Amino acid sequence: MTLVETIAADLDTIRNSRPLIHSITNFVVMNETANAVLCIGALPIMSHAIEEVEEMVEHAGALVLNIGTLTPNWVRAMELAGKRANQKNIAVVLDPVGAGATTLRTDSSKRLLENVKVSVIRGNAAEVGTLAGVSSEIRGVESIGTSGSVTELARKAAHVFGCTVAITGVVDVVSDGTNTAEIANGHELMSKVVGTGCMSDVIVGSFAAVQPDPFTAAAGGLTAFGAAGEMAAQASGDRPGTFHVELYNALHAITPSDIESRARIKSV
Numbered sequence: 001m002t003l004v005e006t007i008a009a010d011l012d013t014i015r016n017s018r019p020l021i022h023s024i025t026n027f028v029v030m031n032e033t034a035n036a037v038l039c040i041g042a043l044p045i046m047s048h049a050i051e052e053v054e055e056m057v058e059h060a061g062a063l064v065l066n067i068g069t070l071t072p073n074w075v076r077a078m079e080l081a082g083k084r085a086n087q088k089n090i091a092v093v094l095d096p097v098g099a100g101a102t103t104l105r106t107d108s109s110k111r112l113l114e115n116v117k118v119s120v121i122r123g124n125a126a127e128v129g130t131l132a133g134v135s136s137e138i139r140g141v142e143s144i145g146t147s148g149s150v151t152e153l154a155r156k157a158a159h160v161f162g163c164t165v166a167i168t169g170v171v172d173v174v175s176d177g178t179n180t181a182e183i184a185n186g187h188e189l190m191s192k193v194v195g196t197g198c199m200s201d202v203i204v205g206s207f208a209a210v211q212p213d214p215f216t217a218a219a220g221g222l223t224a225f226g227a228a229g230e231m232a233a234q235a236s237g238d239r240p241g242t243f244h245v246e247l248y249n250a251l252h253a254i255t256p257s258d259i260e261s262r263a264r265i266k267s268v
Contacts, residue, residue: 003181004263007220008256010211015041019061019209021202024048024078026068026097029195033064036199039251040224042206048074053081061209063090064201065116067108068097075108082116091119091208091217095201099123100130113161119214121157122166122201125150132157151268155180164214168200172222176215183219184264185226187233192240193247200225203251219265227262228254 001009020043025033030046037044047056050073057063063085065078085092094116096109109131112118121128128134134153151173157165158177166174172183190196204221211217231254232246 003216003219003265003267004223004260006211006216007207007223007263008259010207010217010220011041011224011254011256011259013210014206017061017210018043019206020045020059021062021064021205021209022047022053022057022060022081023064023066023202023205024053024074024081025064025066025198025201026070028069029198032195033066033198033202035248036251037202037206039248040203040206042209044202048077050077050080053077054084057081057085057090058088060085060090062093062205064093064095064205065112066095066097066198066201067099067105067112068095068198070105070108075111078112079115082112082118086117091205091214092116093120093122093201093205093208094118095198096121096123096127096131097198099127106130118161118163119208120164120166120204120218121161122168122204122218124197125153125167125169128157128165128167129153132160151175151180151182164218166204166218166222168197168222172226174215174218174222179215180268181215181219182266182268183222183226184266185223185230185262187226187229189233189236189238189240189243190229190247193244196229196247199247223263223265224254224259225251227258230262231258
């Protein structure tokens with residue numbers, strides 16, 4: 001099968017198997033990410049207590065770690081859950097939100113990467129560049145710029161960290177160091193709603209729960225999410241509030257045929 005055909009088939013698998021996606025994520029968008037998981041066809045659990053994360057993750061198809069509203073205890077919980085996920089061969093997706101903006105965020109991201117085998121890093125160019133040792137600029141949690149090509153950055157970071165790296169932007173780039181793809185799906189309204197980046201994490205996690213190859217899972221999640229964004233924009237017009245609601249509707253309604261007709265993936 002082609003990559004696009006595999007992504008379409010994986011969407012069906014998610015809906016047939018309904019994997020549990022364990023997210024230790026930021027409380028700004030916890031509701032949004034849980035709803036996104038439900039709409040794509042998987043099951044969410046938002047569990048971060050140190051006392052239960054190791055037990056909870058054993059039941060999951062994938063673990064998503066997002067440091068958007070981190071505290072030291074939450075990072076410890078992420079580390080514990082990540083190590084147990086590694087023992088159980090459960091995919092781990094890391095979003096190093098704001099790495100480069102503060103010492104706590106940068107150090108916490110590096111700590112997780114050192115102590116947990118991550119399947120996919122999903123971030124913006126500045127976050128990934130900071131962690132990979134490339135000159136980058138970030139303001140708050142927003143990427144302002146990074147030196148060089150984003151495609152080359154994704155390849156370099158994949159080699160540095162030994163995992164798949166997904167850098168999202170106007171065009172998303174996914175690389176495992178050997179395979180690299182640019183994904184042109186999406187819509188500008190996705191940048192007008194808080195939490196779409198975090199939602200993309202859990203959609204990638206949903207694909208990683210059924211697809212053993214992290215590169216294919218990351219490409220699948222971002223393609224499906226981008227295509228859903230396009231569908232939502234068509235239904236909502238230039239209205240961010242309406243778009244927010246329509247994005248859930250689109251994630252629920254998107255079909256394998258939509259993936260095959262809308263996917264704009266280029267191997268590079």
